Every structure is written in structure tokens, then in C-alpha cells.
Amino acid sequence: MSLISANNISKSFGPVDLFSGVSFAIPKGSRLALVGPNGCGKTTLLRILAGLDEPSGGKVSRAKVLRIGYLPQEAEFDMDGTVWDACFSVFSDLIARQEELEKLEAEMAAQETRDQALARYGTLQHEYERRGGYTFHTRIKQVLTGLGFSKDDFHMPLAHLSGGQRTRAFLARLLLSEPDLLMLDEPTNHLDIAAVEWLEGYLSQWDGAVVIVSHDRYFLDQVANGILEMAFGATEHYPGNYSAYLQTREMRWEHRRETFESEKEKLLKDVEYIKKNISGQNVSQAKGKLRRLSRIVQAIEQIGMEAVVSQKWAETAEGVTIGTSPFGPEEAERRVRALRAPVRTLPRLRLNLRSAVRSGELVLRTSDLSIGYPDRLLFTAPDIVLRRGDCAALIGPNGAGKTTFLKTVLGQLNPLGGEVKLGASLKIGYFAQAHEGLNPENTLVQEIDSVMPHWLPGQIREYLGKYLFSGDEAFKKVSVLSGGERGRLALAKLALQDTNLLLLDEPTNHLDIPSQEVLEAVLDDYSGTILLVTHDRYLIDALGTQIWEIETDESQLTFFEGTYSQRREERERLAVLRLAETSQVATSRPVRRSADPAVKEERRRIARLQELENKIAALELQIADLGRKLERPPKDTALVRKLGNQYTALQSEMDTWLAEWEGLQS
Numbered sequence: 001m002s003l004i005s006a007n008n009i010s011k012s013f014g015p016v017d018l019f020s021g022v023s024f025a026i027p028k029g030s031r032l033a034l035v036g037p038n039g040c041g042k043t044t045l046l047r048i049l050a051g052l053d054e055p056s057g058g059k060v061s062r063a064k065v066l067r068i069g070y071l072p073q074e075a076e077f078d079m080d081g082t083v084w085d086a087c088f089s090v091f092s093d094l095i096a097r098q099e100e101l102e103k104l105e106a107e108m109a110a111q112e113t114r115d116q117a118l119a120r121y122g123t124l125q126h127e128y129e130r131r132g133g134y135t136f137h138t139r140i141k142q143v144l145t146g147l148g149f150s151k152d153d154f155h156m157p158l159a160h161l162s163g164g165q166r167t168r169a170f171l172a173r174l175l176l177s178e179p180d181l182l183m184l185d186e187p188t189n190h191l192d193i194a195a196v197e198w199l200e201g202y203l204s205q206w207d208g209a210v211v212i213v214s215h216d217r218y219f220l221d222q223v224a225n226g227i228l229e230m231a232f233g234a235t236e237h238y239p240g241n242y243s244a245y246l247q248t249r250e251m252r253w254e255h256r257r258e259t260f261e262s263e264k265e266k267l268l269k270d271v272e273y274i275k276k277n278i279s280g281q282n283v284s285q286a287k288g289k290l291r292r293l294s295r296i297v298q299a300i301e302q303i304g305m306e307a308v309v310s311q312k313w314a315e316t317a318e319g320v321t322i323g324t325s326p327f328g329p330e331e332a333e334r335r336v337r338a339l340r341a342p343v344r345t346l347p348r349l350r351l352n353l354r355s356a357v358r359s360g361e362l363v364l365r366t367s368d369l370s371i372g373y374p375d376r377l378l379f380t381a382p383d384i385v386l387r388r389g390d391c392a393a394l395i396g397p398n399g400a401g402k403t404t405f406l407k408t409v410l411g412q413l414n415p416l417g418g419e420v421k422l423g424a425s426l427k428i429g430y431f432a433q434a435h436e437g438l439n440p441e442n443t444l445v446q447e448i449d450s451v452m453p454h455w456l457p458g459q460i461r462e463y464l465g466k467y468l469f470s471g472d473e474a475f476k477k478v479s480v481l482s483g484g485e486r487g488r489l490a491l492a493k494l495a496l497q498d499t500n501l502l503l504l505d506e507p508t509n510h511l512d513i514p515s516q517e518v519l520e521a522v523l524d525d526y527s528g529t530i531l532l533v534t535h536d537r538y539l540i541d542a543l544g545t546q547i548w549e550i551e552t553d554e555s556q557l558t559f560f561e562g563t564y565s566q567r568r569e570e571r572e573r574l575a576v577l578r579l580a581e582t583s584q585v586a587t588s589r590p591v592r593r594s595a596d597p598a599v600k601e602e603r604r605r606i607a608r609l610q611e612l613e614n615k616i617a618a619l620e621l622q623i624a625d626l627g628r629k630l631e632r633p634p635k636d637t638a639l640v641r642k643l644g645n646q647y648t649a650l651q652s653e654m655d656t657w658l659a660e661w662e663g664l665q666s
Helices: 042-049 083-108 114-130 136-146 163-177 193-204 217-223 242-277 283-303 305-310 313-318 329-338 402-409 444-451 457-465 471-475 483-495 513-525 537-543 564-583 597-631 637-665
Strands: 002-013 016-027 031-035 057-062 068-071 181-185 209-213 226-231 234-239 362-373 376-381 385-387 391-395 417-422 428-431 501-505 529-533 546-551 556-561
Touching (some): 031 217, 031 242, 083 114, 163 181, 242 305, 283 305, 283 329, 362 402, 402 501, 444 471, 444 483
Parallel strands (some): 031 226, 391 546, 428 501
Antiparallel strands (some): 362 417
């Protein structure tokens, strides 16, 4: 049964039709991603499904008592208090039951109210445990930690949070509330890679349904089991994740092209028959074919070849307007030849990055490098080498020092220690995350003119059109551009430079998925060397030949030769090996242990985590056992009180072990 269904819905703003004819259903267990270019109406559709906006036409049907949780791109709280308070309030019903249980425990001590209290206590305690009354504190800690909040952040006032922190706290509250249907608008915008990976795991186990709008293609690969493509004012559903969608989309469009060419060829053969026989012995057959062809061509012109071919004429005739008089033979031929295959391309960036003269084989080398500021070390780096044609992806949490590293390479900042050596014959192009190279007071034309002063205004405007700036948009000031528009303008300027080393700081930020795909293809064809800072794991996986990861706990950069997926698999493999090693009993072939202190420390950490997890699991069993006894409490109030005290002591011990476990996780 569907939780929510859309039937032929449309949305218009004045004379502008945003989308129309949208129909689909969301069953339980669905994890549906809405994809499409910026401005196609993804957020608007999400708000309509959530009941926050009304469609211009059609109908949205929702299951009875459907609980919807909606995350906007920039979330705001309508409450005061701390991050913990916001999450704790989700469990207000459980908290009320807990208070009632405590009240009943007191009543059970009194002879006159004991029997009635005992009966009520057993029922209430069972329901309390079933709904997670003994674990919700732990769940809050796990969700907040997973989304990147430290223990110190738990009690930070909501009013003091940044915009990104507020959105993360709002998301934590939504996840803990466990609605039947989650609607998430760009949920990964304010998450670092570790938090995104945690969210992927959490949503993959989600019992309800999820509808997601996201430009994070890797995230959609891990989470989505269906794609709703929004383009050309309509929608089309694809099963599977994002990568499956790309493959199926190509197959569908190739099939449509082949069908179109085949059907058009049949129509042209009919035209030839009509021309040969319209004045001959088979005139009646020719006229019949002409009448039929006239109807079909008019229908194709209005609703497309695929729709006409895939349904009976009676169904087609209801949605088209057909002239009463058939074409003449010449008109029929002209109209058939004028039919064009369906257009499958949206306006896309036409980006071309030029690689200048060949650089030397050695592009970059570091030696005893320390990155940071005079009052703060960010990280140290091993001696690393970047060679011509490589693409190194620099990753790490927000604030780890990725942009600082790029500025050190550029010579804008001095290293705290060691040195960065650049190779010979380098021509560097730099894409700054904050687009510092753009002058807010300049128009788009002036920005391009600053790079190409010999171009005429018409040439500049034509060039800007390749980056989706049309008409009078060329005369906008930089200060009024959106984040995505600034990114496109910065790419337009970068493409005019002859470079052989690109330093790219979050180049896909604010770009829609079609633009990301173009950028990925262009960078893949780039013959120079790339040093890439990005949270876009899909881009990293497609381009990266080396992964440089900043480990903030150790204040150290680590080096991995290979793709992001290979690095992730290797990390998971090592984690399994370490866990197996720490729990392994003595065997005939003892495990060889490294003398590296860092490795030993990591093993000790893993071993302690395993020990704590075993203790926590044992405590959970004891707590559950006590809970069952308290469901049917004995008549002896002293024994009930003793069981309650034991329960409280075990819960306190559990909190102690959980606190240590959380500390070792960070």
C-alpha cells in the first residue's frame, strides 16, 4: 500500500508552468531520489508532497495517520533550549510514561494502593520497554555523534548554532522522531564525509520511506532504490540507484531514438506509396493511407512518437486535436520529413579546459611538511609526490586544513615547517571555494573582459551563453549571483586560462547534477595534473588516482594510491582484520604485531571498544531481564523496590560504559 501518491499534479507560477502530468506513488520501504537541473521544481514538488504547498492541478493522496518528517535546505527551530533538549523533546511521551512509572513505584509501597498500582505498572512498563524507553538516551547520543556533533556540542544553545549546525540538529531530531515518511532536501549540504557515510548507513536500514533531493551522486548510489527524473516539465521513474539510473536512461533514450527512426521510415514508405498510387488504379487504398497518415503525423507533432506508438488510436485521439481534412501528398511528405527525434538534452555547460605546454614529470613534492598557522598546527604530511597526469583528491572533515594546504601550495601562506616544491614549466589555475577571484562590483561581462580584454562585447556574451548566462544576465553584478551562478562564472574564467596544473577547491558546490556530469567529463579529458579538494565522492571516485586524507585526531595527512572506493574497501578490510586480531585466541600461528606505536595504540583502542561493546551487550541483557520481572512485579513491595534499585544501578553503569565508548569512537 502506498504511503503517498501523486496523480497528474502540476505546478504553475503565473504564466510559467514548472511541471505538469506528474504521477507516481511512494510505498513503504521506498527510498526515492528526485533528480534534475536547478529550477526544475524538485523542492516545490517535495513541499507539495509534504502538504506545505498546493499543486495547481491534480491530486495528492496520503495514507491515514501518515506522519511526515520534512527537512528543508535551511532549517529553523520554533523552540528554545539546547541541541540535547531539541532531540530529547521527541520522546516527551516516553518521558511522561517514565514519570508515571516512578509514581507507581511510590504507590506500590503503600498497602492501600499496591494491588492497583502493581497491575498498572506491569502493563505500562512493558509498553515503555517496547517503545524504547530504556534506550532512547543512547539513541540520541548515537545520532548526534553520527551527524558530527561532539559531546561538548550536545548542550549548546540552539540560538548559538550556525546555519549548518541548526540543519544538522534538525535532521537529528527528525531521525529520532521516526516518521513514516522522511522528506530530505539536500541533507548532505552541511555534513562532512564521515557524517554522510554514517547517514547512508542509517537510511539504508530505515523502516519507513524516504524522498530525497540531493546533488550528491555517491550518496544517491548508496541510499536510493528509485530515481524520479524531473526534466522537460515532466517526470520519469527509474528503478535502482543513481548509477543504475544513468545506464537505464541511456538504454531508454537509445530505444526511443531507434523506435523514432524506424517509425519515421515506415511513414516515408507510406508517403512513397501514396505518391505513386494517388492517381492510379489503387487510388482508394492510397487515399485511405493518406487519411491515416495525416491523423498519425498530427498526433506525433502534438504528443510525440513514443506516445502514439505505445497506445491504441482510441486512447491517442482523446488527447490530440486532428484536422478534418487530410493532407495532400506533398504536404504529407513535408510534415513527415520535418518530424524530429525527441530532444533529450537540457541546457548544459559547454566547458572546455585548455591544457597549456607540458609540465615537467614532477609536479609537486613535499618534504617534512607542517601545515597551519603560527598559533595552531593543523596537520603534518609525509613526503609525497604528485606527478604529471595524476589527480590527487584531498579529503578530510570541515576545518581540517584542506583550503589552507592549497593556499600553502600557491605560496599565499607559509608552511609551519618543511617545504613544498613545485615542478618546472607549471601554469596553475585555481578555483577558490569562496570564489575570491570574482569582484562583487563587476558585471559578468567585466569579469570575462578582465581575462580576455581583446574580446568584443558580442564575443563575451556568446561565451557566457555557454555557461547558461543568457540575455541581460550578462550585465548582472557578481554580488547578486547565487552560489551556483558564481561557480559557473568562476569556471568560465578558469577555462580561459592556459593551465597544466589545476587546484580545485569544492568545484561542484551549488552545481546541479547535469553540470556536475559535464565538469566530471571535462576534468577526465584534461591532460594536465589536478589537485582536488571536494566532498563529492562520486567525482573523487571517477577522477582520483591518489587519496590524501587529513586525519584530525592524529593531525596527520595519510596517503593512499588508488580510487576512493578502493580506499574505502581497504579501510573496511583493515578494520575487520584489527577487530579479528584483538579478539583472536592463542593459536598455533600467533599474529605478528607491528612495533609502530601508532598501530599499537590503534589496536588498544579497538580492543577496548570490543571489550566495552561486550559489557554493554551483557548489561542490555540484564536490564531486559529486570524489565520482564518488573512487568509482572511480585507482591512484596520490598522486593519490587530492590528490583527497581538494581535496574537504576545497571542503567547508571550502562551510561558510564557508553560515555567511554563514545569517547573512543571520536
